[in-house]
Amino acid sequence: xxxxxxxxxxxxxxxxxxxxxxxxxxxxxxxxxxxxxxxxxxxxxxxxxxxxxxxxxxxxxxxxxxxxxxxxxxxxxxxxxxxxxxxxxxxxxxxxxxxxxxxxxxxxxxxxxxxxxxxxxxxxxxxxxxxxxxxxxxxxxxxxxxxxxxxxxxxxxxxxxxxxxxxxxxxxxxxxxxxxxxxxxxxxxxxxxxxxxxxxxxxxxxxxxxxxxxxxxxxxxxxxxxxxxxxxxxxxxxxxxxxxxxxxxxxxxxxxxxxxxxxxxxxxxxxxxxxxxxxxxxxxxxxxxxxxxxxxxxxxxxxxxxxxxxxxxxxxxxxxxxxxxxxxxxxxxxxxxxxxxxxxxxxxxxxxxxxxxxxxxxxxxxxxxxxxxxxxxxxxxxxxxxxxxxxxxxxxxxxxxxxxxxxxxxxxxxxxxxxxxx
Amino acid sequence: xxxxxxxxxxxxxxxxxxxxxxxxxxxxxxxxxxxxxxxxxxxxxxxxxxxxxxxxxxxxxxxxxxxxxxxxxxxxxxxxxxxxxxxxxxxxxxxxxxxxxxxxxxxxxxxxxxxxxxxxxxxxxxxxxxxxxxxxxxxxxxxxxxxxxxxxxxxxxxxxxxxxxxxxxxxxxxxxxxxxxxxxxxxxxxxxxxxxxxxxxxxxxxxxxxxxxxxxxxxxxxxxxxxxxxxxxxxxxxxxxxxxxxxxxxxxxxxxxxxxxxxxxxxxxxxxxxxxxxxxxxxxxxxxxxxxxxxxxxxxxxxxxxxxxxxxxxxxxxxxxxxxxxxxxxxxxxxxxxxxxxxxxxxxxxxxxxxxxxxxxxxxxxxxxxxxxxxxxxxxxxxxx
Numbered sequence: 126x127x128x129x130x131x132x133x134x135x136x137x138x139x140x141x142x143x144x145x146x147x148x149x150x151x152x153x154x155x156x157x158x159x160x161x162x163x164x165x166x167x168x169x170x171x172x173x174x175x176x177x178x179x180x181x182x183x184x185x186x187x188x189x190x191x192x193x194x195x196x197x198x199x200x201x202x203x204x205x206x207x208x209x210x211x212x213x214x215x216x217x218x219x220x221x222x223x224x225x226x227x228x229x230x231x232x233x234x235x236x237x238x239x240x241x242x243x244x245x246x247x248x249x250x251x252x253x254x255x256x257x258x259x260x261x262x263x264x265x266x267x268x269x270x271x272x273x274x275x276x277x278x279x280x281x282x283x284x285x286x287x288x289x290x291x292x293x294x295x296x297x298x299x300x301x302x303x304x305x306x307x308x309x310x311x312x313x314x315x316x317x318x319x320x321x322x323x324x325x326x327x328x329x330x331x332x333x334x335x336x337x338x339x340x341x342x343x344x345x346x347x348x349x350x351x352x353x354x355x356x357x358x359x360x361x362x363x364x365x366x367x368x369x370x371x372x373x374x375x376x377x378x379x380x381x382x383x384x385x386x387x388x389x390x391x392x393x394x395x396x397x398x399x400x401x402x403x404x405x406x407x408x409x410x411x412x413x414x415x416x417x418x419x420x421x422x423x424x425x426x427x428x429x430x431x432x433x434x435x436x437x438x439x440x441x442x443x444x445x446x447x448x449x450x451x452x453x454x455x456x457x458x459x460x461x462x463x464x465x466x467x468x469x470x471x472x473x474x475x476x477x478x479x480x481x482x483x484x485x486x487x488x489x490x491x492x493x494x495x496x497x498x499x500x501x502x503x504x505x506x507x508x509x510x511x512x513x514x515x516x517x518x519x520x521x522x523x524x525x526x527x528x529x530x531x532x533x534x535x536x537x538x539x540x541x542x543x544x545x546x547x
Numbered sequence: 548x549x550x551x552x553x554x555x556x557x558x559x560x561x562x563x564x565x566x567x568x569x570x571x572x573x574x575x576x577x578x579x580x581x582x583x584x585x586x587x588x589x590x591x592x593x594x595x596x597x598x599x600x601x602x603x604x605x606x607x608x609x610x611x612x613x614x615x616x617x618x619x620x621x622x623x624x625x626x627x628x629x630x631x632x633x634x635x636x637x638x639x640x641x642x643x644x645x646x647x648x649x650x651x652x653x654x655x656x657x658x659x660x661x662x663x664x665x666x667x668x669x670x671x672x673x674x675x676x677x678x679x680x681x682x683x684x685x686x687x688x689x690x691x692x693x694x695x696x697x698x699x700x701x702x703x704x705x706x707x708x709x710x711x712x713x714x715x716x717x718x719x720x721x722x723x724x725x726x727x728x729x730x731x732x733x734x735x736x737x738x739x740x741x742x743x744x745x746x747x748x749x750x751x752x753x754x755x756x757x758x759x760x761x762x763x764x765x766x767x768x769x770x771x772x773x774x775x776x777x778x779x780x781x782x783x784x785x786x787x788x789x790x791x792x793x794x795x796x797x798x799x800x801x802x803x804x805x806x807x808x809x810x811x812x813x814x815x816x817x818x819x820x821x822x823x824x825x826x827x828x829x830x831x832x833x834x835x836x837x838x839x840x841x842x843x844x845x846x847x848x849x850x851x852x853x854x855x856x857x858x859x860x861x862x863x864x865x866x867x868x869x870x871x872x873x874x875x876x877x878x879x880x881x882x883x884x885x886x887x888x889x890x891x892x893x894x895x896x897x898x899x900x901x902x903x904x905x906x907x908x909x910x911x912x913x914x915x916x917x918x919x920x921x922x923x924x925x926x927x928x929x930x931x932x
Contacts, residue, residue: 487655
């Protein structure tokens, strides 16, 4: 093969993404210095940020902070600080990085992070979420509320599941009224839900553009760039404006026949979070082979909308509940993830699946060997299984990973050539 | 050896038996009935019993199960109970079971539920969502509805209706079972020289494989015999064991800790069998009573989150109540709930100046030299302090 190639989507949206994320950190800094706006720690997956928006409260996403540190190669120091106070090598490194930052006063931008007015744990499948936020509440002395979301153990949520979440959302409204000393603004809530629905629709349209060949963007590596604004601004007009611009840019690329690579050689689905401490290195391993990701499960942590689900301003509480219950990858069961991958492979026309086992995240990774068995044997799709971590740089074996990636594509190239010859 | 002493040996054999002979025997005697296994930590066994079925507690493969197939399904960094349970399924040890229940204890066990569902399509495999927000007024109603859902499933596979009277009777039987287990623990805390922790452990865990009526008789008889047991106190420190609520440590490890100079005056081994701190009400709606007990009257545990009563306060109370000198954290390798809780437990114990030691174990562990040295050193440091 030729020399390793770098490729990355660098349109105006990329710049806008940076501005929006900086603005978010500025608002958090302002909250730390002045006490306003009110803030609440929140988990990314299956959250109810629309309720916070109704109170003018800003979410703090520890996961975003942790990944920002890792991608800037700054995660090891806080991880070690957390291990010093008793966290085990086997605990999630996202948690350790976040706790370590708190202990050492480290922030991703160097600005201040506020003490959250509320630690709001939206428990959606990830058991680590509950532990993480409980620890955060103990450390910061902030009030904790765990919104318990029943795991999706059947195909769809039952009415009892929806009622349970809605009742808790309404309890949360009362709590937020007490904490923010503001009356719940129902109209503002409905408006936030409407913005979310619009953002979801735009994001979904962008994802569907990856069904084209060549795909105008990489639905793993580039999608991650777009995910920051998705999390922070989903329920806001800035979010709508951002994703509208992103969609237009991608559509223009499609109209011009522009893909991620001048010649897209392989189309992939990737399962699992990326190795953030080696994000660029990892990406280049695929760029070398002009392998474009056309769909990824990780990009549905914030929400799974490409199959049609949306927030609904006509039923705001119920639709927020449904989002938490069934419209994010973490609260869906493992077999539903297999089905999601199957649809991606078939409908996005992929050649292979990459499974990135992440040591920190058992929600994603426990059972991925069985997933590989399903995809290779039942679907007949080549699958590469690699292991590292999303936050802890000590678990990335670069040479070994590169060898496995190269071997996978060599075999895939060979089987494609053989298939063409036949 | 007396009949009583032999019963410990028999219980020991029972819990090590991966062919589930005792369960086969039950099924032979009840050919039209079903057997429902449940993965740790807790399951509403009363509902299974009321369906005329045998609830069987699963606790992994112990040290007698070589993993041939499950590693390929679960990869690295996953605890051994998840792998040995999968292995048991893949090697047809679970054929006697008609169904297996899982619950919301951790991410690995939850994924195992669905992996097993795919791999064993003839088995009824279900996941119970046990609430993590007990402070919500909605949680008891939700759990009651979850139990109604379970009843429908059990009726579907068992074909027999579950009645309110049957549920109330089952609750009474299990209330009795929990009372007896509590008595055993009280006896041990008061007279640890007369009842070893491994002995009470095997007696209690044996209940996983037999009808509750039989287990109640076994426990009653044991308590009766214990009251006549005599022996001299050993020179040991009083220790609470924390962290072994799901995957169980090798029996030899429990014995070793005792031999190294510890009285285990309390522990969380197979804690699901003594899940409630008080009897479940036997009047009114039985499902509501079970749900209400889960939300409001359950033991503290690393897999049950109740922010009204922090778990580290629960541990502090346990230490105080059992007059323990120290806490021994016995944590299964890769057990995330235990390792997370360890940090906050440790913080609390240090505030209270309670010494503690962390030991990691795996189901399949045969060399204990290092552990023995650690425990002995720990004990010495306390004795000669």
